[in-house]
Amino acid sequence: xxxxxxxxxxxDFSAASVQAFSNAAEIALHNVAEIYLVxxxxxxxxxxxxxxxxxxxxxxxxxxPQQRLEQLAKPLLAxxxxxxxxxxxxxxxxxxxxxxxxxxxxxxxxxxxxxxxWRRLAFGSVAEKVVRTATCPVLTxxxxxxxxxxxxDRGANT
Numbered sequence: 001x002x003x004x005x006x007x008x009x010x011x012d013f014s015a016a017s018v019q020a021f022s023n024a025a026e027i028a029l030h031n032v033a034e035i036y037l038v039x040x041x042x043x044x045x046x047x048x049x050x051x052x053x054x055x056x057x058x059x060x061x062x063x064x065p066q067q068r069l070e071q072l073a074k075p076l077l078a079x080x081x082x083x084x085x086x087x088x089x090x091x092x093x094x095x096x097x098x099x100x101x102x103x104x105x106x107x108x109x110x111x112x113x114x115x116x117x118w119r120r121l122a123f124g125s126v127a128e129k130v131v132r133t134a135t136c137p138v139l140t141x142x143x144x145x146x147x148x149x150x151x152x153d154r155g156a157n158t
Contacts, residue, residue, distance in 0.1 A: 003031040004106040010038045010096045010126075013068055016111035020141040024109035025076050027139075034082035036103055037073055039065040040092040060087075093129030100136055108138045 009024040011017040021037065028035050041060055069085035076083050088095050100108050112127045131138045 002106065003033070004028075005031065005033050006036070006103060006105040007033050007107055007109055008036045008038060008096065008100045008103065008105040009109045010040065010092070010130075011069070011072065011111075012039070012092075013063075013065075014111065014113065016113055016141070018072070020109050020111035021072060023139070023141050025081065027107070027109065028076070028081050029079070033106075034084065035073075035076065036084050036086055036099065036105065037069050038086045038088065038096065038099060039069055040095045041065065041087065041089045042092060043090055092126045093133065096126070096130050097133045097135075100134055105136055107136060108134055110138060110140055112140045112142050 004027055007024050007028055009021050011021055021035075024035055027033065041063075065087045066085065069087065073083040073085055086099065088099065096108065096110070108130060110127045110130055112125070127138075127140050131140065
């Protein structure tokens with residue numbers, strides 16, 4: 001398995017997932033590995049605060065995931081790292097795990113968003129589901145902004 005030759009890195013384009021991609025890029029540089037940069041379009045999109053639903057094609061048109069993936073990949077391609085971009089549809093955790101199996105990746109590098117309390121209960125954690133169901137190792141990356149916020153919260157409560 002190691003050194004890793006195939007790395008899957010899902011992104012939702014958040015700061016945390018871009019940071020995870022940066023970590024995946026470091027692993028790829030040191031291991032001469034290729035990266036599968038993935039965005040999963042969820043089948044059902046609902047705002048947590050309302051009952052507003054958006055058509056998937058409208059979401060895709062607004063988000064432009066393929067173009068955004070290509071923008072993220074461009075600096076790595078310039079360094080000679082092989083990056084394949086993939087946009088798929090479905091349940092994010094399921095699609096990530098299935099793609100990892102299909103591409104026979106050595107490791108998944110995924111961001112955690114640090115949701116706790118009711119948000120975690122209501123929405124679950126894609127990273128947690130991936131960790132539980134993946135057949136390959138999963139490296140979870142917690143963004144430094146989340147760590148700083150957690151440290152601040154702990155300090156305020158002591």
